[in-house]
Amino acid sequence: MKINPKLFIGPVSKNVVDASIDEANYTQKYLCLIPSRRQIDFDSGYVNNWRTKDFVDYVTSRSEKILIQRDHGGPSQGESDDDGLESIIKDAKNNFFLIHIDPWKKFQNLEDAIDATIFLIKKSCEINKDLFFEVGTEEAIRKYSINEFDFFLKTLKIKLGAIFKRIKYASIQSGTGLEINQNIGEYNKNKSLKFIEICNKYNILSKEHNGDYLETFDIKQRFSNGLHAINIAPEFGYLETKCLLDDINRRSDKNSLKALFEICYESGKWKKWIPTHKVEDIFNNNKQIFIETCCHYSFSNPDVISIKQNNPDIDNIIKARLRKRIRELLCTIR
Numbered sequence: 001m002k003i004n005p006k007l008f009i010g011p012v013s014k015n016v017v018d019a020s021i022d023e024a025n026y027t028q029k030y031l032c033l034i035p036s037r038r039q040i041d042f043d044s045g046y047v048n049n050w051r052t053k054d055f056v057d058y059v060t061s062r063s064e065k066i067l068i069q070r071d072h073g074g075p076s077q078g079e080s081d082d083d084g085l086e087s088i089i090k091d092a093k094n095n096f097f098l099i100h101i102d103p104w105k106k107f108q109n110l111e112d113a114i115d116a117t118i119f120l121i122k123k124s125c126e127i128n129k130d131l132f133f134e135v136g137t138e139e140a141i142r143k144y145s146i147n148e149f150d151f152f153l154k155t156l157k158i159k160l161g162a163i164f165k166r167i168k169y170a171s172i173q174s175g176t177g178l179e180i181n182q183n184i185g186e187y188n189k190n191k192s193l194k195f196i197e198i199c200n201k202y203n204i205l206s207k208e209h210n211g212d213y214l215e216t217f218d219i220k221q222r223f224s225n226g227l228h229a230i231n232i233a234p235e236f237g238y239l240e241t242k243c244l245l246d247d248i249n250r251r252s253d254k255n256s257l258k259a260l261f262e263i264c265y266e267s268g269k270w271k272k273w274i275p276t277h278k279v280e281d282i283f284n285n286n287k288q289i290f291i292e293t294c295c296h297y298s299f300s301n302p303d304v305i306s307i308k309q310n311n312p313d314i315d316n317i318i319k320a321r322l323r324k325r326i327r328e329l330l331c332t333i334r
Helices: 014-027 052-060 085-093 110-127 146-166 189-201 216-224 234-250 254-267 276-285 288-298 302-308 314-332
Strands: 007-009 031-033 066-073 098-101 132-135 167-172 205-208 229-232
Touching: 007 314, 014 031, 014 052, 014 066, 014 234, 014 314, 052 066, 052 085, 066 085, 085 098, 085 110, 098 110, 098 167, 110 132, 110 146, 132 146, 146 167, 146 189, 167 189, 189 205, 216 229, 216 314, 234 254, 234 288, 234 302, 234 314, 254 288, 254 302, 276 288
Parallel strands: 007 031, 007 229, 031 066, 066 098, 098 132, 132 167, 167 205, 205 229
Antiparallel strands: none
């Protein structure tokens, strides 16, 4: 298949999914949704209480321009410390376009990660010979050097044989990182160019994770330097949360604001995004940041749904804002 989407969107909420579908149908441009195992899996997930098959059926029945990729598929990437095999088998059976094979969270040793990647790719192809794959991982999970990356792809090519052609993308590392609704990474152009050169050497498309919160210039620069695709996920959750907070603050609804803070703080999901040494200061001076960093994990919480019902038009406002950002990104990376 020669379809090579450039924009990969994390489906952090039903509104993000619907906005992606609407924008893809309107522009007739391919978009790819990238559910992680924690967002949507065969047996669990925090997004709209969807399970893998329900999610796939929902999306594919509404657009032919939306592709689906499993993001970070593999061992220990879900809610439990598993081998990831059952999840990937279900993905293969549900005709995902792409599966990101990412065993690096469990296997930090290069050789072990290679072996696990090969095993999971072969297992997937036994079930669905039309699958494509992304390999590698992001810096937050396991950094690898230029030489390690080259060795990784070279070994996969040797050991996978003809199946190697099913690898469409590889995760490159150029210094990105996320913290408190900001991209704190320092883009390393030379490093990025070297990673892209290696991808081109093996006829694989380069993909960067953590493309969130970047300015238009920064994204354009990456693609001008030869990058083929980019992942953006928590930024969309942040945008949706900001729309909700703007509505609550506009109405001076202090009860809803307090309830939303308590839901988000007690969830503990902010711990992924806020460094420990900054927690006390934020708690004392700007509690709203706890909501902004992790409210998207709780959009399916009945109490959050109840808060949103104070404005019957809030979902339409949110989807319009999300569509605007998606269109900005599509125009930037065309």
